[in-house]
Amino acid sequence: MIDKKQDLIDQKLQDLNNDGVDRRGFLKCMAWAGTGLVWTISGGIPKSRAFAKTADRSAGKGADFTFVQISDSHIGFNKPANPDVTATLQTAINKIKAMPQKPDFIIHTGDLSQLSKPSEFDTLDQVLKGASAKQVHFVPGEHDMLTDNGEQYLQRYGKGTKGAGWYSFDHKGVHFVGLVNVANLKAGGMGSLGHEQLEWFEDDLKGRSASTPIVLFAHIPLWTIYPDWGWGTDDSEQALSYVKRFGSVTVLNGHIHQIRQKVEGKVSFHTAMSTAFPQPAPGTAPSAGPMKVPADQLQRVLGITDVNYLVSGRSLAVVDSPLGDPGASSAGGGGSTSGS
Amino acid sequence: MKRNSLWVASCTASVIIAIVLPVWGSPSVAANDQPSAASAAVKIDNFVFGPQTLTVPVGTTVTWTNKDDIPHTTVSTDGVFKSKVMDTDEQFSYKFTKAGTYSYYCSVHPKMTGKVVMQ
Numbered sequence: 435m436i437d438k439k440q441d442l443i444d445q446k447l448q449d450l451n452n453d454g455v456d457r458r459g460f461l462k463c464m465a466w467a468g469t470g471l472v473w474t475i476s477g478g479i480p481k482s483r484a485f486a487k488t489a490d491r492s493a494g495k496g497a498d499f500t501f502v503q504i505s506d507s508h509i510g511f512n513k514p515a516n517p518d519v520t521a522t523l524q525t526a527i528n529k530i531k532a533m534p535q536k537p538d539f540i541i542h543t544g545d546l547s548q549l550s551k552p553s554e555f556d557t558l559d560q561v562l563k564g565a566s567a568k569q570v571h572f573v574p575g576e577h578d579m580l581t582d583n584g585e586q587y588l589q590r591y592g593k594g595t596k597g598a599g600w601y602s603f604d605h606k607g608v609h610f611v612g613l614v615n616v617a618n619l620k621a622g623g624m625g626s627l628g629h630e631q632l633e634w635f636e637d638d639l640k641g642r643s644a645s646t647p648i649v650l651f652a653h654i655p656l657w658t659i660y661p662d663w664g665w666g667t668d669d670s671e672q673a674l675s676y677v678k679r680f681g682s683v684t685v686l687n688g689h690i691h692q693i694r695q696k697v698e699g700k701v702s703f704h705t706a707m708s709t710a711f712p713q714p715a716p717g718t719a720p721s722a723g724p725m726k727v728p729a730d731q732l733q734r735v736l737g738i739t740d741v742n743y744l745v746s747g748r749s750l751a752v753v754d755s756p757l758g759d760p761g762a763s764s765a766g767g768g769g770s771t772s773g774s
Numbered sequence: 775m776k777r778n779s780l781w782v783a784s785c786t787a788s789v790i791i792a793i794v795l796p797v798w799g800s801p802s803v804a805a806n807d808q809p810s811a812a813s814a815a816v817k818i819d820n821f822v823f824g825p826q827t828l829t830v831p832v833g834t835t836v837t838w839t840n841k842d843d844i845p846h847t848t849v850s851t852d853g854v855f856k857s858k859v860m861d862t863d864e865q866f867s868y869k870f871t872k873a874g875t876y877s878y879y880c881s882v883h884p885k886m887t888g889k890v891v892m893q
Contacts (some may be wrong), residue, residue: 508841513843513862549845549861576882579843621851621879622887663821664885721820724843 499606501529502537502567503651503739505688507707508577509558510548515726516736519548519710520557525757526709526738527565527612537740538605540567543688543706544575544616544653546591550582555590559611574599575653576616581742584617600631602638608644608743611635613652615667625654625667632669647682647743647750655687657696657703660716665690674701684750686739693704693754704752707737733758813837816888818846818860818880823888832892835869846886851877 507523516522530537540562547554563571574584584598592599597710598617603610615625627635638650645721650656656673658666667673672718677683682700691713696703710734711724719725737756812834817824819841828836838848840860848857848866854876857866870876870892880886 490837511843549859577845580847580882619881619884621849621877621884623884664883721822721842723820 475717497537498743499537500533500742501539501541501605502533503541503543503686503706503741504530504709505543505653505706506545506575506691506710507542507558508545508548508708509561510551510554510711511710511724512682513724515724515729515732516711520561521738522733522757523558523561523709524564525733526736527561529738529755529757530565530567530740533740535742537567539569539571541571541610541612541651541686542566542573543651543686544573545547545577545688545708546572546575546587549579550578550580550586552586555586559590570649571603571610571612572599573612573614573651573653574616576619579616596634597628597630600634606661606743608647608649609639610649610651611638613650613656613673615652615654615656615670620668623668624658624661624664625652625656625670627652627667627669627673632672635673639676639680642680644679645681647684648677648743649684649686649750650677651686653687654689654696655703655705656685657698658692659690659694663722665714665716665722677701682750684741684752686741686752691725692735695752702750702752704739707735707754707756709736709738709757713734775835780835799891811835815839816848817841817891818848818886819879821846821886823848823886824885827889827891829891829893831869832873833871834892835867836890837865837867839863839865840855845882846880847882848878848888849881851879856881 459621504523504526508519509523530540542562546558570743574587574591577596578584578587584592588595588599595601595612598614600614601612613631615627617626618628619626637660650673652667654667655665655671656667658670660666679700681700685701685703687703687705688708690705690707691711692705693707694703694705694716711732712727713722714725725735734756737754739752739754742751742753802810808812812831814828814830814834814836816828816836816838818838821842821844823838830836838857838860840846840862843862845859845861847859848855850856855878857868859882860866870890873892876890876892878888
């Protein structure tokens with residue numbers, strides 16, 4: 435009873451906040467709960483309170499496992515709006531450490547570094563170590579392959595991978611595929627997977643049961659968000675044709691430093707915030723360069739994504755959590771799901 | 775549809791350029807007896823090469839300067855020249871010693887394209 439009352443209060447507050455989690459939007463999220471994927475996202479600044487409710491109602495207590503996606507750390511970047519990207523990555527790691535359910539692993543969707551410098555990779559490694567994660571899975575961003583066609587990246591992060599660094603692995607019944615769409619980019623084009631990788635990918639999925647949940651992750655979005663800025667992958671359609679027969683497909687990307695999501699049939703697309711600096715919404719600025727925001731607002735537009743997977747409900751709950759937690763008090767004093 | 779046909783058009787254009795351009799050995803070696811010390815600049819700003827088409831006399835040294843907070847490169851579509859990655863305010867220069875149209879792009883952000891026309 436009390437919960438119900440609290441829910442109503444929450445919804446009211448969210449309406450009043452006018453911060454993206456309006457009641458209609460929230461109900462829309464809820465509507466997906468029965469169909470496979472549960473998303474609790476709200477135009478950049480998700481409410482952890484809303485996540486708690488979603489988790490309680492649909493995902494049930496205690497997901498089978500949780501993993502965290504972080505992206506676009508750009509270690510080495512030192513300009514406005516973030517002169518200290520190492521510190522904001524550290525904040526992200528602290529949030530991961532404070533999570534109530536320890537993630538089984540971390541996925542980093544690329545642009546670990548700003549200029550592919552060894553010192554930048556060193557710093558990243560050092561900060562990531564602090565997360566005490568059992569494993570971190572990487573895919574490269576274009577910033578990680580700037581100088582040497584990604585040789586150094588592959589040496590450090592690509593052990594056991596194929597080609598430019600693609601690979602797959604299974605975890606508790608979920609099949610994960612890391613794809614690389616930042617190598618050998620063609621003039622005038624967007625991201626590209628290339629024939630060799632597509633062939634490998636098709637082969638990798640062969641013989642897998644259609645009921646296997648699939649998680650694809652790559653740096654540049656595998657759906658076209660804004661071609662004028664190259665925010666898409668030229669041959670992603672072919673890649674996605676290979677996963678059509680699967681009942682649950684989640685696509686996790688980075689590159690655009692903001693949350694965007696789309697559900698198309700059984701495929702859910704999601705882009706993550708950066709841990710370094712925000713980028714403008716498509717077409718709202720002359721270019722996709724770093725967005726300068728006031729220092730006190732920076733942590734609202736940086737963040738991490740954690741994904742809860744529940745085998746029985748076959749659902750993935752994707753939750754974005756900003757580094758700062760400005761909404762917690764206005765949402766009724768609810769605690770952050772990932773701590774703060 | 776419109777976009778696709780535009781793409782096809784631009785692809786075709788670069789193919790034609792590739793055919794028209796002669797193949798030569800070491801283009802970075804400038805001819806010593808040429809008197810020209812001409813130079814021209816291309817500014818990279820807001821993910822755009824400006825001017826997008828630069829038309830200059832043969833022998834001109836073109837210097838690209840990155841004015842963005844994000845690194846860029848300048849890479850010839852036909853493999854004639856290739857810059858290292860340029861961080862903010864860093865430059866790359868190349869002396870063109872033969873006439874022709876040189877298409878180039880940023881290999882990090884391939885939507886960024888430009889042309890240098892040597893007359």
